[in-house]
Amino acid sequence: MITREQFVAAQQKARDYLSRVGIVITPAESANIEVADFGLNELDSTGLELVVYLNTERVCSKELILFPRQTCPEHRHPPVAGEPGKEETFRCRWGEVYLYVSGEPALHPRARAPHGREHTYTVWHEVVLRPGEQFTLQPNSLHWFQAGDEGAVVSEFSTRSWDEADIFTDPHIRRTPEVVE
């Protein structure tokens, strides 16, 4: 859970990133920027800010904003409702992002797992994404990512999102945000 003050500050910071990159969002989208702290109450290290453009039965599109070194923790998207699980593509728009998937682990990974949670990061094959670069994840494959020192803005193109179905390696994670008034 995060406090209302942390939530408001993170939303504003996300807006600042988007306007720096020249991405225009509507007033309604701006008011609804999602701040995910994954229930860990350490938003600066484990967290993600999201603008959801659309999420229909078939197609989903979002902008992801990551503050410097902010991490989206390891998870996968299992099959849901007879579909083979979400297929997602991350396209870096600004900054730098380090994406980890299964495969040969990086000898000297650019990202560091958040302090005290290292055991919940199990895939270490590194994909570095700079502006204009993208990577498509196979459904139900483990992945996590971290922004570089400047933060990052990443477009996500995917099949339908069922965030509540995501399976995180860290059992303490809660995907649905809770804001404490």
Added chain:
Amino acid sequence: MITREQFVAAQQKARDYLSRVGIVITPAESANIEVADFGLNELDSTGLELVVYLNTERVCSKELILFPRQTCPEHRHPPVAGEPGKEETFRCRWGEVYLYVSGEPALHPRARAPHGREHTYTVWHEVVLRPGEQFTLQPNSLHWFQAGDEGAVVSEFSTRSWDEADIFTDPHIRRTPEVVE
């Protein structure tokens, strides 16, 4: 068909639009910008420039670049391979775009049908998209769009594209570009 010279000039103009908007593409994407003249040889009035980011079995994402008053002619995406037809969302990133779908026709439409081809434009319900605004088309529904006086950059998020299956109202249209050497 268009000449090599027209093709190269349109690609360069599309690159200029993207860099003005701050959208970064890779060298490979830049080299492969698609220039669609729809076989009519009047690219300034009927045409479209495209960067295809991905087109998998399930998800497709593109940037569309329209020069001032350039028109993507009326068409629909029929069912293909047992799927109900492409579902697509247009999100305006820059400029202004006038999208036409079936429904109550606009009394004073902002777009003009390309000269001599007015009879091939049959749906006139107007949706104006400015930066940050978007519209989702139902599969197999007729639509066409035209940029405003400044041109436009539009993101398209959709299910898989089968461009060669598109059905255009104008029987003279050929979707697959031909460049004359």
